[in-house]
Amino acid sequence: MADPQHTQTSSQAGWIGLVPAVLSLALFAAFASQLPAIAAGDVQRLVWEWVPALGISLSFLLDGLSLTFALLISGIGGMVFLYANTYLAGHPQLTRFMLFLTGFMLAMLGLVLADNLIALFVFWELTTITSYLLIGFGHATENGRRSALQALFVTGAGALALLAGFILLGITAGTFEISALMAQGDTLRAHALYLPILILIIAGTFTKSAQFPFHFWLPNAMAAPTPVSAFLHSATMVKAGVYLMARLYPTLSGTDVWFWTLTIAGAFTALFASVLALRQTDLKQALAYTTLMALGTLTLFLGQSSSYAITGFVTFLVVHSLYKAALFLVVGCIDHATGSRDAETLGGLGRAMPVTAAAAALAALSMAGLPPFLGFIGKELLYAGILALDAKVLIFAAALIASNVLMFAVAGIVALRPFWGRAHGVPPRAPTEAPLFMLIGPVILGALGLMLGLFPAGLQTALVDPAVASLLGQDTKAKTLTLWHGVNLPLILSGATIAAGVMLYLTHRPARAALVWLDDRTPSFDAGWDRFLKGLKALAAWQTRYLQTGVLRNYIAATLATVLVAIAGTMFARNAWPQMPDISDASWPLIAICLFTCAGAVMTALTSSRIAAMAALGVVGIGVALVFIVFSAPDVAITQLLVETLVVVLVAVALLRLPLLDQNGRDTRPRDAALAIGLGATVTAVILAVLEAPLDRRLTSFFETASWPEAFGRNIVNVILVDFRALDTFGEIAVVVIAALSAYALLRATSPAPNTPPRDTPTRQIATPSRAERSNS
């Protein structure tokens, strides 16, 4: 699972990664400059018309929530770019990587800033695609390809549901503008379509944010290079789902369905993921599962409506992004320096990598929720939020506390043991301190966790208050972020969490062994995914085999049968069968012509002599020409006769080189005959039914009266062709030219295969001469 080969030296770090780093830091500065305005309760919109006919505009909204995300994305992005420039230094595809990552960052910023559902969806899909490219950056490995495809399929399928949900929501509300939707929450929640909208949108957000049971793609996405994991799969992209639920919180939340779905899924994901996090020995995998836990927690809190819960949500969002990005980057440093990420063997790295160790400690203490870090404040708020629930749902509080205990232990395993614990093996390379540019990110992010914990007031006014206002409205005040609330229930629970966490950390080796034993004996979602894909493939193969037989006759039969059922079925349903035809008015010459024609047709169908078939075809053609003559169509009759002659000439020429017709033996004779007679009878019935209806001669009358005075022609048919309907005729002669040129090209471009096959025993003998052979002959 090592990252693609990269050289160790930082001296090779090029300038290419500095461009997006500068770009994102400039964006960060630009967003930061909006902080005072947003903190003052201002909301900024920027609108371009995009598809006005569909009510789609490219509009952006900057409020507390989107500003919080935008700052996290651009700020963490800048550090990740700096980090990746060194981490992947010398990688042959570094430029491509930077392009993908920049594309992702811009798409993500678009996503959190978009104020139009459709624009948001477009950005959403852009993050899916760039994420696919980034996970599959190591596409040389089978695992990289599989993980990338899995992430694409799961999030892509969710996105389809999301699009459907958006369209339903937009149609129901009459607007795609999110800022306009916020005001319609009450009507939408009472609408009959509320439930389908909610289900579809939640399907999209749960897949994106990897909520159980769609969680399995996220740990696999760790196949991406570590900077990607740090950026996409901890701080930003996976939070897109959470962001969207928060964005639509004023519109959709507050119902029982919302509460129970988010609470149950969130709580279960949090607990389930933190148990599995303890089981992992790969540091990155362990972090991936703790990310799942965080996403579950965030979802759980979005299900609530108390202002404690929402304040906890916003605070935990910021806390988690800071420490998780830092820890991923730290793991990258360890991997970069030692070539190993194995929690079992690594230890004692603190002496060789003191700065990395310090950054890791800062981040881990925030993750463990110890005072005076911001993580402690976040956890206190979460506890306060969960305790605000009814007593009968205390089970969720238990799940939250249990997962926090596990999180505490995992923080120790990931960030303390490799540096200060005892080594149980020797890593592939001797550890050295990470280069400067790889330390900037983790140190700043880790230090921020401490700084904001010590001085939470700035965070409170700048981000938390406006973001909470985005969710709950301007009237509801956020709860105060402070390290000391006095002795209350959350504080006691925190103490218990820390005590239990320490105990779990000390005993985590046997616990992990037990979890491995248990995990191996329960079915895994990952394997289920493979079974699902395999089944899908088998289904596709089966239906292809069944429907696409590769036999032309079956395709034609299916097409004709469809025509038959469609026409006859319609006539049957409408009871439009015609009267029995009256042919007593037919003259004897006409009867003779018709009999000749029919005899020729039947002869063509039944004979096995080529000459007889040709002659019979000629009989039919002349019979049809006679019909045209009898019923006053001289132009048509002449054309028909001439074309009939040409058909015979062409067939005669072609027959010189074609084998004799075989006996008309076929295995499907009854089916073919039934289809033929059925279609023939249906066509006759349709014509008879048409003839029963009166004829609309208005068009003909116009041509008759206008032909001479306006077009100076006495032959009405010709006048129609070359004057009234000249554009149609032009199209038709264009078709004739195309047909002739195609036939000509077909004859000329390829000369016959050298081995002309035997005449009478056509066997399956596929002779396709190579291009060189063809051009030679």
Add this chain to the structure above:
Amino acid sequence: MNSIILQVGTRYLAGILILFSLYMLLRGHNEPGGGFIGGLIGSTGFILYALACGTAQARAALHIMPQNIAVAGLGIALLAGIAAALFGDALFTGQWLFLNATEDSKGLPLSTVLIFDIGVYLVVFGAILSIVFAMEEEI
């Protein structure tokens, strides 16, 4: 087919057919006939010629490759249609010029409609001949 009688006879017959095809083309606006029929008759003449004397001779007599004739015909028909736009009418509207017109007769009518019909003639003529000649030669 090496019959001298057939070859000589066909040569005259083919000429007559070409003339007849032109007659059918020109009278088409008032009597049965027109570009489609004219083109078919004209191509029949050359096909007869090719059957009797070989496609090489027929091609020599024609001078121009038949597919070029077909595409040229398409171009002429298009130009006839576009000409209407130059006179400010909708595409493919007929434009007429009557030479020596008097009170009773319309004189010699010239029109873009006739040019269009000539284009149709050339398309049908060229398209059929290019297929038939190629088949004769390749098969």
Add this chain to the structure above:
Amino acid sequence: MEALLALTIGVLVATAVYLMLARNVLRFIFGLVLISNAANLTIFVAGRLTAGAPPLIPEGAKAPVGEVANALPQALVLTAIVIGFGLFAFALVLMFRAYTHLGTLYSDDMQVAEPRSTASTPSHLTKDTQMTERPAE
């Protein structure tokens, strides 16, 4: 009169369909010619039949004298015949080329693009879907 022609068209369609379902593509082309004829006749009959009165305007008159045949379907059928011929010629050449390249006139045996295999999974399917195959772990 129309009814009689409707029956004739039915016979043409039936024989054409029977021919088009044959294995031999030469028969298919015969069927193509027949069904073109049937389609032309259908358009013609749908415009009703008038015997002995072609849609021509006599010298000196401004409009046809008396009831004349419906000109519109005639114009449609005329171009349809020529286009049908173009289609026929192309199909014939195509069939001829198929024969010289593949050595067969049987559509069942023309399998270059879509090879039919007797194995449980068609070979072209397994090849294309390999990408999603799970690594052998």
